[in-house]
Amino acid sequence: MRTPLRLDARPAVAYGEGPVEPPPNAVAQRVLSAYDDRLSVLRAEAGALDRRSKTFSLLRGVSFLAAAVAGGYALFGDVPRWVTYAAGAVTAVFLGLLVAHARLVTRMTELEQRIGLYVRGKRRVAGDFADFPERGDRFAAPDHDYAGDLDVFGQASLFQLLNVAQTGEGEATLAAFLAEPAPATAVAARQEAVRELAGLGAFREDLAVVGMQAGARGREAGPLIAWAEAPPALLGPEARAGGLPVSALLTAAKVLVPLTLALLAAPRFIPAEQLGLLRHAYLLPLAAQILVLVLLRPAVEPIVAAASSREAPFARYRPILARVEEQAFSSALLRELKAELAGPSGALASREMTALESRVGYSDLRHSGLVHIVANLFLLWDVWCALALERWKLRAGRHVKAWMRTLGHMEALASLATFAHENPDYAYPDVKDGEPRFTAAGLGHPLLPRDRRVTNDVSLEGAGAALLVTGSNMSGKSTLLRAVGVNAALALAGAPVCASSLSLSPVRVRTSMRIKDSLEHGVSHFYAELTRLKRVVDGANGGERVLFLLDEILHGTNARERQIGARAVVRHLVARGAIGAVSSHDMGLSVLEQETAGRVRNMHFEELVVEDRMTFDYKLKPGVVTSANALRLMKIVGIDVDFAEGERTATAATAAAMAETTATSRGASTSSG
Numbered sequence: 001m002r003t004p005l006r007l008d009a010r011p012a013v014a015y016g017e018g019p020v021e022p023p024p025n026a027v028a029q030r031v032l033s034a035y036d037d038r039l040s041v042l043r044a045e046a047g048a049l050d051r052r053s054k055t056f057s058l059l060r061g062v063s064f065l066a067a068a069v070a071g072g073y074a075l076f077g078d079v080p081r082w083v084t085y086a087a088g089a090v091t092a093v094f095l096g097l098l099v100a101h102a103r104l105v106t107r108m109t110e111l112e113q114r115i116g117l118y119v120r121g122k123r124r125v126a127g128d129f130a131d132f133p134e135r136g137d138r139f140a141a142p143d144h145d146y147a148g149d150l151d152v153f154g155q156a157s158l159f160q161l162l163n164v165a166q167t168g169e170g171e172a173t174l175a176a177f178l179a180e181p182a183p184a185t186a187v188a189a190r191q192e193a194v195r196e197l198a199g200l201g202a203f204r205e206d207l208a209v210v211g212m213q214a215g216a217r218g219r220e221a222g223p224l225i226a227w228a229e230a231p232p233a234l235l236g237p238e239a240r241a242g243g244l245p246v247s248a249l250l251t252a253a254k255v256l257v258p259l260t261l262a263l264l265a266a267p268r269f270i271p272a273e274q275l276g277l278l279r280h281a282y283l284l285p286l287a288a289q290i291l292v293l294v295l296l297r298p299a300v301e302p303i304v305a306a307a308s309s310r311e312a313p314f315a316r317y318r319p320i321l322a323r324v325e326e327q328a329f330s331s332a333l334l335r336e337l338k339a340e341l342a343g344p345s346g347a348l349a350s351r352e353m354t355a356l357e358s359r360v361g362y363s364d365l366r367h368s369g370l371v372h373i374v375a376n377l378f379l380l381w382d383v384w385c386a387l388a389l390e391r392w393k394l395r396a397g398r399h400v401k402a403w404m405r406t407l408g409h410m411e412a413l414a415s416l417a418t419f420a421h422e423n424p425d426y427a428y429p430d431v432k433d434g435e436p437r438f439t440a441a442g443l444g445h446p447l448l449p450r451d452r453r454v455t456n457d458v459s460l461e462g463a464g465a466a467l468l469v470t471g472s473n474m475s476g477k478s479t480l481l482r483a484v485g486v487n488a489a490l491a492l493a494g495a496p497v498c499a500s501s502l503s504l505s506p507v508r509v510r511t512s513m514r515i516k517d518s519l520e521h522g523v524s525h526f527y528a529e530l531t532r533l534k535r536v537v538d539g540a541n542g543g544e545r546v547l548f549l550l551d552e553i554l555h556g557t558n559a560r561e562r563q564i565g566a567r568a569v570v571r572h573l574v575a576r577g578a579i580g581a582v583s584s585h586d587m588g589l590s591v592l593e594q595e596t597a598g599r600v601r602n603m604h605f606e607e608l609v610v611e612d613r614m615t616f617d618y619k620l621k622p623g624v625v626t627s628a629n630a631l632r633l634m635k636i637v638g639i640d641v642d643f644a645e646g647e648r649t650a651t652a653a654t655a656a657a658m659a660e661t662t663a664t665s666r667g668a669s670t671s672s673g
Contacts, residue, residue, distance in 0.1 A: 025450045027425045031125050035118045042118070046111040049104060056101040063094040113212050117164075117205060125422050127449030130156040134163045134217070139175035145535065149513035149549070150485045151447060152178050158486060161447060162415050162495070164204075166211025167320070168220035169404050170411025177412055181492035184506050187431040190413065190494025193333040195428070197417030203327050204414050204421075210323055211411065214316040221317075221404040227306045228397035233299040234390045242295035249292050250387065253380050256289040260378065286378070293380055300386040307356075307389055308363040317407060318357055322350035324410055334413075340406040349403045352396040359388045416495040426496035429487075430503040436545045436579045437461050438488065438507070442500030445483040446490070454618035455499070458484060460547075463577035464599045466570065468592055470584060470625040471605035476618040477583035478513065480605075481549045484581060485509050488547055507579070508544045510536040513551035529554065533569060540576040548573055548580030563588040567595065574599050590624045 070087035123129055136159035140147060151157045158178060165171045182190065197204060211217075233239060239246040263282035325347050329335050341349040363385045366372045375381040420426065423446075437460060444455040454476070460466065469477045487497040488509050512532035533550070540546045553569065554562040566589055570582055574596050582589070582600075592600040604625035608615045 027423075028125050028450055031422050031424070032122055035122050035125075039115060039118050042111055042115050046108060046115065049108045049111065053101065053104055053108065056097060056104060060094065060097045060101060063090055063097055067091040067094050110209060110213075113209050114205060117208055121418070121422060124161060129161055132160050132163075134165075134171065135160050136163065136171065136175055139172070139179065141179075144179060145539070146485055146489070146509040146511040146549075147179055149511040149551075150482055150489065150509075152486075152489060156447065158447065158489070162419050164208055164415045164418050165217075165408075165411035166208055167214060167216040167317070167407065167411060168218055169216075169408035170211070170415070171218070172220055173405075173408035173412035174415050177416070177493040178489055181489070181506060181508060182494065184431050184433050187492060187494050187506075189331075189333040190416070191428050192331040193413050194416045194420055194494055194496070196329065196331045196334060197414055198420040200327070200417075201421065203323070204418060206323050207320065207411065207414055210319040214320060216316050221400075221407075223306065223309070225401045225404060227303075228393055228400040230393070232390050232394060233303060234296075234387055235394060239299065241299045244295060246296070246299060249296055250383070253289060253292050253296075253383055256285045256292065257378075257380055260285040260289060264378075289380055290377060293376065293383065296383055300382050303386040303389050304363050304366065304382050307360050307385075308366055317403070318350055318353035320407060321353055321403060322347070324407070325350055334410075337406045337409055340402050343399075348396075348399070349406075352392070352399070353403075356389075356392055356396070359385065359392060363389070413494075416493065420496045423496065423498070427499050427501050428496050429491035429499075430501075431491055432503075432505060434505050435461075436463050436505050436507060436547070436577060437465075438484065438502075438504045438547060438579060440484075440487065440497075440499045440502040443483055443487060443502070444498045445479055446486060446498035448479075453498075456480060456483075456618075456620040458581075458620070460579040460581070463579070464574040464596070465579045466548075466574055466596075466600045467581040467603050468570075468584065468589055468600055469581055469603050469605070469620070470587060470590065472585075472607050472625065475605035475607055475616050475625075476620075477605055478551050479618070480620060481511075481513065481551055481581055481583055484547075485511060485549050505545065507547040508539055509547045509549070510539050510544075511549045511551075512536055512553070513549065537569065537572060540573050540578040546573070546576075546578035546580070548578050548582075550580070550582045552584060553582055562586060567592055570600060571595060587624060 067087060067090040070090055073087070120129075120132070123132075135155055135157060136153040139159070140153040142148065144152075147153055153159045153175070159175060162178075163171060163174055165174055177190075234246050234250065236246075241249060260282050263285065266281075321341055324338060325341050327338070329338055341347075343349070363382075365375060365381060365385075372381065426446075438458065439461055440458045442455040443458050444453045458467070458480070469480060471477050483498070487499060487502060488504060488507065490497045491502060491504055492506060512529060512535075533553075536546065536548050536550070540548075550569075553566045563586060566582070566584070566586070570589075570592055573580065590602050593602050601622070602624045603620050603622055605616070605618065605620060606625055608617060
């Protein structure tokens with residue numbers, strides 16, 4: 001009786017992993033060691049501050065008790081004057097300790113944030129990032145050409161690995177980098193910037209920390225930009241409120257508020273018997289200014305409410321912009337971005353955002369309940385806040401979009417630079433215009449941990465070059481296709497790639513890999529796949545330089561129609577000059593190499609059976625695979641089949657299918673001739 005193959009809890013090597021557990025990667029160890037050194041410094045400083053904080057807490061308690069005792073004696077006892085002075089001095093000491101301790105706690109919080117950055121960095125290097133919260137799901141368009149198939153967004157995604165941006169603008173820009181390939185000139189400029197930023201560890205650390213303190217993660221600056229660019233509601237020449245010119249109402253407000261306050265204060269300086277009924281005269285201008293407030297409210301409310309919103313990230317960007325302004329750069333792109341912020345004064349953005357911050361701070365009084373109501377009635381508080389905000393908008397509002405764009409680009413480039421710093425052995429790709437190409441040495445999948453990653457060489461040189469990759473289940477076909485696509489996305493974003501070298505032209509990646517049917521919309525799996533394939537073909541027909549990646553093409557239909565349809569699609573794409581790779585279990589597609597005069601090359605992965613255990617080396621080899629493992633897997637999991645008979649039947653069927661395909665191909669060639 002034949003001894004069955006064993007299937008443990010998992011195969012000897014899991015899908016996409018290497019055949020053995022190698023020792024820790026030396027490159028990763030160097031990065032981890034550098035992070036550990038920085039963590040040691042930060043934790044030592046945090047420990048010292050924690051000890052100081054405990055001392056401050058003790059001194060605060062003692063000074064508070066002393067101030068309370070001395071103050072009690074001064075207020076309720078017959079004591080010498082010096083006791084009163086001592087009470088005041090101790091109270092001043094307590095307040096000083098309170099302020100100093102608050103600053104110390106702020107510094108401790110900042111240190112914890114810095115420590116968190118490096119802890120997360122160590123997890124990224126180790127490949128343990130799948131539970132990071134910044135997955136980028138909001139950027140995942142269901143009909144994107146490749147993002148869904150290549151894990152660009154979502155859990156355990158490329159975005160999750162790369163993203164260190166702390167603002168919504170930075171995250172949105174990074175998502176755009178990954179989802180939209182850049183031209184060769186833009187890629188070159190980004191690569192130069194990424195190389196420089198990779199060496200500016202202190203700047204990247206500061207940028208992330210001040211970004212955390214801004215509290216703008218996940219919230220893009222759209223509301224701020226829209227508010228800043230909105231036409232003026234108070235200072236416009238034609239502005240009206242309640243049927244009256246706003247300018248007239250503002251002039252009335254400027255007269256009424258001081259008049260009301262003067263009449264309200266008069267009884268404090270003039271005896272009531274002399275004033276008589278005039279002591280209530282303040283009610284008349286007060287009523288008038290309340291009317292002014294009511295008339296101006298439709299114009300004032302949107303301005304102040306937007307600026308003081310707890311949701312919109314207003315006035316939180318000043319420290320980030322200031323940190324960029326003070327950093328010296330050498331690369332052209334970084335200097336250009338900094339110049340957007342600096343303006344003629346050298347610090348335009350941070351100075352103006354400081355001014356906005358103060359105005360927003362005044363507007364925040366509206367969150368103080370009764371205090372705001374009193375201030376609004378007697379001082380027209382919201383009117384003056386709105387007026388100050390309108391003046392700021394007229395002066396600086398037109399710059400806000402450029403500042404936010406600059407901030408987004410800087411954070412996105414810092415994310416790519418952090419990725420480069422944590423993977424110093426990754427190569428910067430050579431991206432140049434010309435014939436479509438994708439030629440890589442030592443290409444791996446960056447989302448796989450280093451100790452389980454197997455690399456391969458891939459060459460798609462010239463228009464129409466393609467690979468047909470065959471192989472058994474779990475042998476690595478899909479991982480190879482995704483490695484090609486993910487690295488192309490990285491390369492055209494301006495990042496280094498998981499390869500020893502990569503040369504490519506600007507291409508548009510189009511994929512058909514993870515196909516889902518839809519019961520809700522009545523779409524079958526096969527129809528959904530046809531829709532995806534049509535997008536790929538339409539791209540090639542439209543003149544795009546397409547890099548196509550098709551996984552198990554047309555596997556939703558029968559073998560004969562699959563072969564005919566798949567060959568037709570691949571031949572069409574190749575004829576249109578597209579480059580790419582197709583994976584398939586169907587050996588009948590191997591005739592594409594002859595049909596396309598070698599432009600489609602047969603490559604394969606194979607499994608190994610060692611001591612009744614199935615393993616994979618995940619190395620790409622030339623030619624067509626000569627074995628399959630579906631029947632072996634059935635036997636391994638305990639499905640009782642006649643393995644030997646099934647294997648003979650499958651081999652005969654495969655040979656017959658290939659013979660039929662070859663004959664059909666020759667017949668078609670004869671007819672066309």
